[in-house]
Amino acid sequence: MQYRPLGRTGWNISTVSFGAWAIGGTWGAVDDADSMAALHRALDLGVNFFDTADVYGDGRSERLLARLRQERSEPFYVATKAGRRLDPHVAAGFTRANLTAFVERSLQNLNTEAIDLLQLHCPPTEVFYMPEVFGVLDDLVAAGKLRHYGVSVEKVEEALKAIEYPGVQSVQIIYNLFRQRPAELLFEQTQKRGVGILARLPLSSGLLSGKMTAQSTFGADDHRGFNREGAAFDKGETFSGLDYHVGLQAVEAMRPLVPAGQSMAQMALRWIQMHPAVTCTIPGGKTPTQVADNVAAADLPPLSDATMQALADVYARYAKPLVHQRW
Numbered sequence: 162m163q164y165r166p167l168g169r170t171g172w173n174i175s176t177v178s179f180g181a182w183a184i185g186g187t188w189g190a191v192d193d194a195d196s197m198a199a200l201h202r203a204l205d206l207g208v209n210f211f212d213t214a215d216v217y218g219d220g221r222s223e224r225l226l227a228r229l230r231q232e233r234s235e236p237f238y239v240a241t242k243a244g245r246r247l248d249p250h251v252a253a254g255f256t257r258a259n260l261t262a263f264v265e266r267s268l269q270n271l272n273t274e275a276i277d278l279l280q281l282h283c284p285p286t287e288v289f290y291m292p293e294v295f296g297v298l299d300d301l302v303a304a305g306k307l308r309h310y311g312v313s314v315e316k317v318e319e320a321l322k323a324i325e326y327p328g329v330q331s332v333q334i335i336y337n338l339f340r341q342r343p344a345e346l347l348f349e350q351t352q353k354r355g356v357g358i359l360a361r362l363p364l365s366s367g368l369l370s371g372k373m374t375a376q377s378t379f380g381a382d383d384h385r386g387f388n389r390e391g392a393a394f395d396k397g398e399t400f401s402g403l404d405y406h407v408g409l410q411a412v413e414a415m416r417p418l419v420p421a422g423q424s425m426a427q428m429a430l431r432w433i434q435m436h437p438a439v440t441c442t443i444p445g446g447k448t449p450t451q452v453a454d455n456v457a458a459a460d461l462p463p464l465s466d467a468t469m470q471a472l473a474d475v476y477a478r479y480a481k482p483l484v485h486q487r488w
Contacts, residue, residue: 162207163459165440168330168357170278170309172238176434176441177459178210179203179452180361183445184225185217193225195448200229202449204237206456212333212359212443214242214282215267223270230272240331240359241267242282242313252287257297264306275305280313280333283395289314289322299328313361315395316488317347324356333359335488336439338369338415338429338472339401339408339480342488348438357440360433364426364444365401368408371416371425375409402484411479418471423461430458432472 164173184196200211211229213222226239243263247254267276279298281288288294289312298310311331312323320332320343332351336343337360351358364370366385379386388399396402403411412425419428426444433442446452464472 162456163434164209166357167210167278167440168309168311169355170330170357172210174210174238174441175208175459176439177208177430177456178212178359178441178443179208180443180445181211181213181222181226182217183447185213185222191218191447193221196222196225197228197232198449199446199452200225201233202452203446203456204229204233204235206453207459208452208456209235209237210240210441210443211237212240212361214245215263215270216242216245216282220266220270223267227270227272238277239271239273240278240280240311241271241276242280243267244282244284244288250285252285252291255281255284255288255291255294257300260294260297261301264301268306276307277309278331279307279310280331281310283313283315286316286319289319292326295326295328302328311357311359313359315397317342317345320347321350324351324354329356331357331359331440333361333443335362335397335401336360336433337363337365337401338432338476339365339403339411340397340484340488341473341476341481342485344436344438348436352438358438360439360442362398362401363430363433363442365403365408365429366399368400368403368405368412369426369429371412371419373409373412375406397484397488401480402487403480404483407479407483411475414475414479415472418468418475420461420464420468423458424454426454427458427461428464430455431461431464432469434459435464435469
């Protein structure tokens with residue numbers, strides 16, 4: 162496992178970490194025994210950073226991480242998120258009372274006195290222009306409820322605004338072979354300010370595993386079936402906002418580029434690590450085998466210049482016209 166600094170926290174975290182959305186919900190059937198085995202396997206392999214949210218299974222994944230802390234002695238960091246419980250999910254709801262209540266609930270779910278890293282959970286763009294919201298987070302740090310805070314965003318614009326606030330330690334954003342815009346300007350700015358980057362959906366909802374086909378089906382509770390057009394939340398969260406069938410074509414164009422001995426998913430994860438601004442990727446894993454496959458990408462050799470250029474060409478041909486300026 163390789164490790165990189167997270168912002169100005171003083172933490173060094175695993176370059177391939179663990180995203181807990183899949184073990185919480187909206188990714189089809191999930192079994193808590195399998196999930197716990199996956200979490201334990203991640204720790205065994207050197208993962209020391211786990212990303213969750215209060216809405217993943219209505220706190221289910223937070224409670225699983227609390228169990229992990231009880232069952233293991235190794236130190237590790239847990240990042241969670243707040244804000245998506247609001248209904249309606251509007252900027253006016255990001256009040257001191259609501260944010261404090263969300264934090265208290267997550268503290269209970271995680272069975273801890275302080276949250277390692279709290280992230281605003283993809284709030285409306287307006288929130289990033291409300292300094293009072295970030296003042297509440299500063300106060301929660303001062304009160305000992307949070308150790309640090311950051312943001313999870315949909316758009317580059319939101320990230321660029323967020324890092325103007327001095328307390329923001331990290332930005333979580335979609336960055337993968339189908340969503341490359343963050344590398345144009347954002348990463349330069351986060352490096353200047355000492356802000357960490359958590360690259361979420363690194364495998365584009367599984368598209369970049371190379372295992373999906375036009376005949377693949379998804380359960381009624383799987384966002385890859387019901388959110389392709391943004392019916393439940395931002396469209397960009399499902400297959401990176403890329404049309405599923407266009408994504409399949411792009412995957413086939415990438416398949417010959419996979420280095421010998423690697424899977425397509427491992428190449429996709431290693432591609433993300435090629436940018437020094439990225440602190441870690443946070444792929445999901447429902448089973449120990451999936452976790453082990455993901456983690457193996459941390460120690461792979463760098464991709465060649467020729468491979469990087471060929472992958473850039475695939476992006477330019479298939480994904481860029483459809484997604485680049487949207488997020």
